[in-house]
Amino acid sequence: MLFEEMKRHLILSENLKRSQSRKKKKNSLDMYREESMEIRRIEEDVRTGEFINEEFTDYGEECGVDLNYEEFCFMAEDNGAIAGIITGRAYYNEVHIGDLIVGKAYRGTGVGSRLVAAVEDAYKGKGYEKIALTTFGFQAPDFYKKLGYELEFVREDENAKLSKYFFLKRIM
Numbered sequence: 001m002l003f004e005e006m007k008r009h010l011i012l013s014e015n016l017k018r019s020q021s022r023k024k025k026k027n028s029l030d031m032y033r034e035e036s037m038e039i040r041r042i043e044e045d046v047r048t049g050e051f052i053n054e055e056f057t058d059y060g061e062e063c064g065v066d067l068n069y070e071e072f073c074f075m076a077e078d079n080g081a082i083a084g085i086i087t088g089r090a091y092y093n094e095v096h097i098g099d100l101i102v103g104k105a106y107r108g109t110g111v112g113s114r115l116v117a118a119v120e121d122a123y124k125g126k127g128y129e130k131i132a133l134t135t136f137g138f139q140a141p142d143f144y145k146k147l148g149y150e151l152e153f154v155r156e157d158e159n160a161k162l163s164k165y166f167f168l169k170r171i172m
Contacts, residue, residue, distance in 0.1 A: 065092060068127060074118045076102075076111045086115040088133075095123045095171070097133040100140070112140075116147055124171045131171055137163040 042048065060067045069091040076083040084102035088095065097119060102112045120131060133149070135141055138161035145151065149167035157163045 060092070068092060072119065072122065074115055074122075076106070076115055078106070084111045084115050086119055088119065090123055090128055093127065093129045095119065095128050095131045097131060100133075112143065113147060120169070120171055129170060129172050131169045133167050135165050135167070137161045137165065141165045141167075 044052075056069070057067050069089065071087075071089045073085065073087045075085050082103060083106040084100070086097060086100045088098040090096070097116070100112055100115060102115075123131070131149075133144065135144060137157075141151070144165075144167045147169075149169045152166040152168050154166070155164040
């Protein structure tokens with residue numbers, strides 16, 4: 001019994017030493033970072049893109065999640081003129097619409113609906129469960145409701161035109 005208590009005490013002592021050692025390393029790294037790290041605004045380039053892709057992918061894999069990442073851009077074109085564009089990215093199990101821009105002359109003609117449908121069709125049945133997007137009050141909340149997107153919540157703003165609407169549609 002005494003031997004078991006001594007053994008347990010020794011294990012606890014070793015664990016405490018390792019924990020303190022990790023904290024010491026972390027603290028010295030934090031001090032190093034604070035003293036020598038420069039933070040500045042930059043333009044993305046190949047080097048930063050590779051860093052983002054590698055770290056984003058590695059972290060997902062460490063957490064047991066498939067990245068399943070791709071960017072998209074669909075364009076509606078009318079006799080050489082751009083009528084509208086929709087962009088975004090798909091990752092994990094979600095598609096995110098970033099921008100939907102329809103030219104002034106084409107608004108209300110169904111171009112926006114067709115662009116959204118193109119995204120839905122492209123990702124339906126490919127392991128993505130939902131499409132998420134945000135829009136402001138002055139933009140298109142009613143448009144997305146009409147297309148079957150469910151309003152998750154609204155982040156209210158003093159100016160109702162700048163209230164942000166969060167939408168989701170299941171596509172499985």
